[in-house]
Amino acid sequence: EVQLVESGGGLIQPGGSLRLSCAVSGFTVSGSYMSWVRQAPGMGLEWVSVISSGGTTYYADSVKGRFTISRDTSKNTVYLQMNSLRAEDTAVYYCARYAWFGGQGTLVTVSS
């Protein structure tokens, strides 16, 4: 069965760092395009980052230089390292395999 489970969210102060995880089963992260998409409270969906099957990474302008997407093939997990967090980064963060969202997301709240 194909599954995605996001974790790592929480309350963090502005300027802080957090690492989100997306643990998958039923497929390999190395063979898929994996994305992170976020949704601020009451707002629409915003693409954040993607890592290709070949390992190439891309970022939205709003997070470039602050966020880093990576993967650990031995753990079949994708990560989103988030540094220099801002209030506007507050959102539910979802990971997706290609166009499929399989998890419930993880909430990140940036507040003092």
Next chain:
Amino acid sequence: DIVMTQTPLSLSVTPGQPASISCKSSRSLLNSDGKTYLYWYLQKPGQPPQLLIYEVSNRFSGVPDRFSGSGSGTDFTLKISRVEAEDVGVYYCMQSMQFRSFGQGTKLEIK
């Protein structure tokens, strides 16, 4: 960056009646591989987006056949032939031709 524009932003439909949502992209979503990378989602309150349609017109597994997608190039449409109560939520289009980007969302309510 590719900008996705949805219309209308809200829709109120009587059960059993049809509904249609338009999505326009700022550049063509037709790739050199012959595929067009346009997707449709429904997000119900408190839930992640659920994939309805991939590559313009292909229904995802388990999606009822009352949902259909059409279009080409930069103009796309999602149609619901007969709206049911369970179809309420926010509908999004998404492109993956260049990175990814989403439309603003269309909120569907039942009259």
